[in-house]
Amino acid sequence: MTEQNKEITDPRAYIQLTGPDSRKFLQGQVTCDMESLTGDATINGAHCTPKGRIIFLFSASCDEQDNIILETHHSVKDLAIANLKKYAVFFKTEISDVSQQYSDTTVLSNLQRIRTGSADVVAETSDMFIPQMLNLDALGYINFKKGCYTGQEIVARAHYRGAVKRRMHHLHLSLNSLPNAGDELRNSEGKSIGNIASAAWADPSTVEVLAVLADKASDCTEIQIGEQSLTAVMHLPLPYEIPASP
Numbered sequence: 001m002t003e004q005n006k007e008i009t010d011p012r013a014y015i016q017l018t019g020p021d022s023r024k025f026l027q028g029q030v031t032c033d034m035e036s037l038t039g040d041a042t043i044n045g046a047h048c049t050p051k052g053r054i055i056f057l058f059s060a061s062c063d064e065q066d067n068i069i070l071e072t073h074h075s076v077k078d079l080a081i082a083n084l085k086k087y088a089v090f091f092k093t094e095i096s097d098v099s100q101q102y103s104d105t106t107v108l109s110n111l112q113r114i115r116t117g118s119a120d121v122v123a124e125t126s127d128m129f130i131p132q133m134l135n136l137d138a139l140g141y142i143n144f145k146k147g148c149y150t151g152q153e154i155v156a157r158a159h160y161r162g163a164v165k166r167r168m169h170h171l172h173l174s175l176n177s178l179p180n181a182g183d184e185l186r187n188s189e190g191k192s193i194g195n196i197a198s199a200a201w202a203d204p205s206t207v208e209v210l211a212v213l214a215d216k217a218s219d220c221t222e223i224q225i226g227e228q229s230l231t232a233v234m235h236l237p238l239p240y241e242i243p244a245s246p
Contacts, residue, residue, distance in 0.1 A: 007109040008200065010120065013077035014105075015058075015084070016098040017068040021091035026060075026068065029087055029150050031131055033143040037062060044141045046121075046131050047083065052154025053127045054134070056080040057120065057141070069098070071107075075123040087150065111200040111208065117238040119168060119197035119210040124182035131155055132164040133212045134197060138240045167242060168197055168212050171223075172234035175207045179225045185211060186224040193217035196225065208236070 017026065027034040032045030042061045046054045056079065058070040072080055077097060084095050113120065119134050136142055137159065144159055158164050183196040194213040202208045213220065222230045 007111065009107060009109045010122075011074040012102070012105065012107050013072050013074040013080075013097065013099045014102040015070040015072065015077065015081060016063075016096050017070070017084075017093050018065075018096070019091070019093035022068050022093040025088055025091040025093050027146070028148065029084070030058075031136070031142045031149065031152075031155065032060070033146045034060070034068075035146075037068070039064075039066070044139065046136060046141055047080065048131065048149075048151030048155065049127060050151055052130045052151040052158070054121050054129050054131060055083050055126055057134075057136075069102075071102075071105075073120045073122050074099070076121060076126055079123065079126055109200075110198065111202065114170070114198050114200050114208050114210055115239075117168070117170060117210070117240055120181070122181045124180065125195070125197060128182060128195065129197070129212060130158060130164075132158050133166045133168060134210075135168045135238070135240070135242060137243050138238075166194060166212050166214050167218065168210050169218060170236040170238050171209050171211050172202065172236050173207050173209060173223075173225075173231050174205055175225070175228065175231060176205075177228070178207060179209060183226045185213070187217060187220055188222050188224075188230060190224070193220065193223070 023034050030045040030047050032043050037043050039062045042059050044059050046057050056072050056076040058072045061069050179196045179199045185194045187193050197210040197212055199209040223233055224230050
């Protein structure tokens with residue numbers, strides 16, 4: 001494997017919202033406070049289902065015309081647009097794919113993103129995790145003081161009642177093949193303990209992953225990924241603190 005292979009970067013997609021109600025519309029849909037978005041800032045957020053499961057993650061910014069641009073993973077672009085349009089029918093906002101306009105934008109490689117402790121949500125993991133499972137509360141994706149938004153009741157309940165029983169961890173594994181996002185993880189007894197959120201090669205024989213693990217398995221020393229053999233686990237530190245339960 002070459003150094004270039006290690007620095008693979010998944011393509012990004014860019015969704016534009018244009019119109020006088022765009023900010024108001026998103027404020028009632030996403031986990032972050034869209035009122036804090038200015039021309040000089042970028043904010044991160046998630047769009048969730050009514051059951052609090054993440055449909056897609058994004059970084060939001062404004063262009064010179066004050067249109068809102070959402071950067072997301074390319075595999076969830078169509079799903080993201082469809083879900084936004086489903087809720088946008090009563091607002092003066094137009095939602096479109098403008099990815100071609102941003103094709104030269106520099107973004108983090110998959111390995112770099114993993115080392116920031118930030119997982120992508122891709123087509124295979126859309127509707128799989130609530131925000132706290134991906135540590136989005138630690139990463140600043142959630143504003144708990146803003147008003148209601150789709151899925152807010154579930155996200156708030158997990159926060160205020162300490163009901164988060166699965167969290168994302170940074171793991172180092174010796175593997176012959178790269179795991180897929182969404183792959184199930186089992187312990188040495190064959191019991192399901194979580195799922196892969198993101199994975200990337202660290203060198204020709206080792207992989208770094210962000211894995212959502214059940215609390216009871218957070219200190220596991222061996223895991224099985226899919227149909228692969230059990231492999232030893234090295235736990236790596238995350239570059240942030242996980243918020244303590246209330």
